[in-house]
Amino acid sequence: MQFGILGETRVRHGDGGEVPLGGPARRALLALLLVHPGEVVPTHRLADEMDPTGALSAHALQSQVSRLRSALGAGAAIERAGAGYRIVVDPDDVDASRFERLAGAGRAALADGDAGRALVLLGEALELWRGPALADLPESETARAAAVRWEECRLGALEDRIEAGLRLDGHRTLVPELRELVGRHPLRERLAGLLMRALFAEGAQAEALVVFEETRRRLADELGADPSPELTALHGELLRTDPTPSPAAPPAQLTGFVGRANEVTEVAELLKTARLVTLLGPGGVGKTRLSVEVAGAGGIEGRLCFVELAPLRDGAGLPHALLGALGLRGNGLQMGGDANTPVGRLVAALSDRALLLVLDNCEHLVDEIAGLAARLLTTCPRLRVLATSREPLGITGEHLYPVRPLDGDAAVQLFTERAGAVRRGFTADPEVVRRICAALDDLPLAIELAAARSRTLDIDDLAGRLDDLLAVGARGSRTADARHRTLRSVVAWSWDLLSEPEQRAARRFTVFAGGATARSALRVCGTDGETLEALADKSLLEVAGGRYRMLETIRAYGAERLDEAGEGTAVRRAHAQRLLELVRTADPHLRRAEQLEWLPVVAAEHGDLLAALRWAVEEPAVETAFELLAAAFTYLWVRGASASVAPLAIALLASVGETAPDGLGEEYATCVLLAGAASATGEAGRQVWLRHRAAAGEALAAAWPGDRPGRYPVVLLLWMLRNAGGPDPQGAFALVSSQRDCPEPWARAAAHYVSGFGHLGQREAATAEDAFEQALEGFRSLGDRWGIALALDALAGVAGARGDRTREAALTDEALELTERLGALEDSADLLVNRGDHLAPDDAAGARTAYAKAAALARRAGSSTYLAAALRGLGDIALEEGDLAEAERLYSEALERIDPHWIKSLGPRVRTLIGLGRVAAARSHHTEAREYYRQAAEVAAAVGARVPEVLHMLGLSGKAVESVLGAAAAGR
Structure with a gap:
């Protein structure tokens, strides 16, 4: 019983x-x-x-x-x-x-x-x-x-x-249960720790940090207690993860590598002495697979980065593709300044880095790739490049390695292995297989396509069909052109053997530039899972990492069939709508704790996002193009990839004139912001910005009246930052500050953050601190770790201004831990400069270490502005030690690198000019010193506030500041 x-x-x-x-x-x-x-x-x-x-x-x-x-x-x-x-x-x-x-x-x-x-x-x-x-x-x-x-x-x-x-490793199924348990038992620390670990295992590290912060706050509020040593230790462990960006790895291979072991060894050995090796050969000969095997063979100094260039349509996106593959931000908040061009950032990031850069499928952009490769190899001595192309890059130092078709035995082995994968117990007369491979010029791609047909065709029937197909002019030739004809014939033959539903799905799939998830493929292609699997079985599609991909040779053929069928416009519209649906879904998550989960989801579709935007701009499908740009804005900003769409934004604005289209005011303002990313578009972007700025500002103000939210809150903060050096910085400042009672929580937190600086400028430190605290609370409630770091940094500045060095250091360190955990190299560099400024009065050695580390991070990130700030700090140290020549060199280099159009440049520019003035004064060059002080006052006044307020906000004081104030007074 x-x-x-x-x-x-x-x-x-x-x-x-x-x-x-x-x-x-x-x-x-x-x-x-x-x-x-x-x-x-x-x-x-x-x-x-x-x-x-x-x-x-x-x-x-x-x-x-x-x-x-x-x-x-x-x-x-x-x-x-x-x-x-x-x-x-x-x-x-x-x-x-x-x-x-x-x-x-x-x-x-x-x-x-x-x-x-x-x-x-x-x-x-x-x-x-x-x-x-x-x-x-x-x-x-x-x-x-x-x-x-x-x-x-x-x-x-x-x-x-x-x-x-x-x-x-059951974390994926445990997170929902843990969320519920923590909600019912919010003071139970072990549950909180388990949830943090589960989230960390899922890649949601920032959300795990939010769980800790919420638990800490509840313990303090309800029990007056601190977290246990165990939970605190776990928090510290999460924060100590290496923030170094991870370069893109080669695509996963699902089949064995046949017949090229000697080539792998030879190319790997060649790369030990040659810094540029190009694998040369016709399409389908196996260049990409060989490059993947060489990259994975090891023995080459440094890390590896694999860049797939086939989805690019023009050279404008080339630097952005490399930045993305390297895991670096394209431009982040630096929306201006030639020193921050994508190429400049690549040079800065790779200047002292040992790396093997694999550039796959270069032939359609050979001139642009040749120019960029030459620039990088010249300026980055530890860089090596392995390229695959149908023609040489044609630059000095290039070593060509022709990739030949497989030898006879390897070709037979490849066919037999691939046929055995689709037909259990496959056997065939080796002579018949050899005849088939010879007819296919021993090209690996053609062999794989033919072998996939052995599932439904008898080997003799297959050989007979290929004999008929290639009877004219293909078998006797070994020239590249003939091989291209052979491969195209085999692709066409494989295509013709597809059923009508399979052909329809295959040609529609060609709109995907970077592959697709099953869900996206089913939606856009209007097909079913069985058809997709059939295409994969027949080697028309590859499946890896949960995504379907199509080889470029097959994709090019299928795209011709798509246009012939008259489906191009409809399918590309469906593709753009699918991308729009994705970025709209992701947008709110990217401002919350789950942003680290969603960023990779959207980043995986970056190539398709660009393709959809390009189609919408060129069609033109104006409404879709504006909506795509606006819905993707948060992703582009957080990812640092906004410059990659700037040329498309310029083209879109040119098609609509200088007024916002009806019902798309906020989208229009977003487009103007993206078009003004001068690092990508130079003078063209600057002119577009100047023409459209006023109308865009009006549209944004109408979309965010303060009592109701607009759709894209991140645009508000970026608008203020971009307008800092414009004719009406206070107007942009007031627009963001007006959102303090806005129903949208991220906009409300950003408004409190921005308004805090207004109070600082009025020397209302207590009110400013309260505003920053409200911003911190708002960002914490959302789990936006970047916003949390912003608010912590601002609070640290307030604490430092009132002499509370302990709190200042603690807040800066907490913010720095967050940005390092996020891999935000630029923000980490910025915070390290702040740490150096905090330490400088009492600990010159500690300050020098912080500035040097900031400079190293800025160089890795390719950020000139943050590097300038670090150099300014090192200049301050040199000046205090009496080394006037070194101080002048550092200040001068910093001034050359500073982007004058960015709000974050205000402090570094003022401080650097004051530093140069101090150097001149120390040399008794008083006229020169006064000129530097005058320039510092002019920069400070450019934001629309009084110079004393700006200097106070920057935490500056002393005799040099008195000289600046004197210069400002003399200027009036």
């Missing part, structure tokens, strides 16, 4: 049948006896617990005992013992006792490192629970004590079971 008290009180026979117990009194009596099976429970306690009103008499209790005995029969004995009763049962027949035994055994297995056994035992234990323990007992002391004890045991077992699951 089995007894249950973890839920309603139940008794079951050995065959599973339930024992009828009768009314609630008998159920309560049995539950009380089963709390401690075998132990005597006094009659007065039984009476009091069963009826807290005291109305249950001894006779009534005895009557209930008698009826319970009858119900249980021989399955259990209820004995009278002294002044009470006890039930005689095996403790393991009671679910509560069995739960405690299993939970203890599971915990022991977990401690011994046997997570698999622990998971089984703990699962069995938790399955015994059917509801709240002792659910049939009235509210009483015994019931409360036992229920609390067992509930604590249940939570402990849950935590142990989740711990075991995490050790077995």
Whole structure:
């Protein structure tokens, strides 16, 4: 007989049948006896617990005992013992006792490192629970004590079971459960720690940090306590992850590599001495696969970065493609200045970095790639380039390695292996296979396409069809042109053998520039999963990493078929709508804790986003183009890829004139911001910005009136930053500040952040601090770690201005930990400069270390502006040490690198000009010093505030500042 008290009180026979117990009194009596099976429970306690009103008499209790005995029969004995009763049962027949035994055994297995056994035992234990323990007992002391004890045991077992699951890499299924548990038990630190670990395992590191912060705040608010050492240690561990961006790896290969072992060795050896090697050969000969194998062979100094160039249509996107593959931001917030061009950032990032850069499929952009490769190889001495192309790049130092078709035996082996993969037990006469491969010029791609047909065609039939297909002029030639004809004939033949639904899906798939998920392919191609799988079986599609891809040779042929079918416009419109749906879905997530989960999702579609935008601009599909740019804006900004779409934004604006299209005002303003990214578009972007800025500002103000939200809050902050050096910086400032009561939480947090600087300018430090605190709280509530770092940095500045160096350093370090954890190299460099400024008055050595580290990070990120700020700090140190020549050199280099159009440049420019003035004054060059001070005052006044307010906001003081103020007064 089995007894249950973890839920309603139940008794079951050995065959599973339930024992009828009768009314609630008998159920309560049995539950009380089963709390401690075998132990005597006094009659007065039984009476009091069963009826807290005291109305249950001894006779009534005895009557209930008698009826319970009858119900249980021989399955259990209820004995009278002294002044009470006890039930005689095996403790393991009671679910509560069995739960405690299993939970203890599971915990022991977990401690011994046997997570698999622990998971089984703990699962069995938790399955015994059917509801709240002792659910049939009235509210009483015994019931409360036992229920609390067992509930604590249940939570402990849950935590142990989740711990075991995490050790077995079950984090993906555990996150939803953990979220619910943390919501119900917000002060339970172990649950919070488990959720942090599960999120970290999923790649949602920033959300894990938000969980810690929320737990810390609740503990402080409700218990007045700090997090435990264990939870604090876990938090620190999450923050210490290496922030170095990871370059793109070669595509995963799903088949074995046949017949080119010697070539792999030869190319790898060549790359040890040659810095540019080009694998040369016709399409389908296996250049890409050879480059992948060489890259994975090892033995070459440095890291590896693989760049697929086939999706690019023109050279304008080439630097951005390389920046993206390297894991670097294209331009971030630096929306101006030639020093921050994408090529300049590449040079800065690779200048002292050992790297093998694989550039795949160069032939359609050979001139542009040749120019960029030459620039990078000249300026980056530790860089090596492995290119694949149908023609040489034609630059000095290039070593050509012709890639030949497979030799006869390797070709036969390749065909046999691929045919065996689609047809179990495949066998064929080697001579027939050799004849097929020879007819295909031993080209690997042609062999794979033909082998895929052996699933449905007999080998002799296959050979006969190929003989007919290639009878004219293909087999006797070994020239590149003939091989191109051979490959095209085989692609066409494979295509013609497809069913109509397969051909339709294949030609429609060609609109995807970078491959597609199954969901996107099904939507855009209007097909089903079976058809996609059939195309993969026939080697028309490849599947890797959850995405379908089409080789460029096949894609080019299919694109011709798409246009011939008259479907091009409709399918490209469907493709653009699918991309629009994706970026619209992702946009709100990119401003919240889950942004690290969504960024890779959108980044995987970057090539297709550009393709969809290009089609929408060229069609033109004006509304779709504006909506795509606006919905993708947050992604482009966070990713640092906004410059990659700037030429398209310029072209779009040229098609609509200088007023916002009806109903698209906010989208229009977004487009103007993107078009003005001068690092990508130079003078053309600057002119577009000047023509459209006023209309865009009006459109943005109309979209964000303050009492209701617009659609794209990130644009507000970027608008203010971009207008900092414009004719109306205060107008842009006021627009953002007006959103402090906006219903949109991110805009509200940004408004508090921006308004804090206004209060600083008025020397209202306490009010400014309050605004920054509100911004911090807002960003924390959303989980936006970049916003959190911004607010922490601002609060650190306030603390430093009032002399609280301890708080200043702590806040800066917390912000720095966040940006380093995010891999935000530029923001980390900025914060390190701030740290140096904090340390400089008392710790010159520590300040120098911070500035030097900031300079190194800025160089890795290719950021001239942040490098300038670090050089300015090093110049300050040199000046304090009396090395005037070194200080002047550092200040001068910093001034050359600073972008004058960016709000973050204000402080570095003012400080650098003051530094040069101090150097001149130290040399008694007073006229020169006054000129530098005058320029510093002019820069400070450019933001529309009084110079003293700006200098105070920057935390500056001293004799040099008095000279600046004197220069400002003289200027008036």
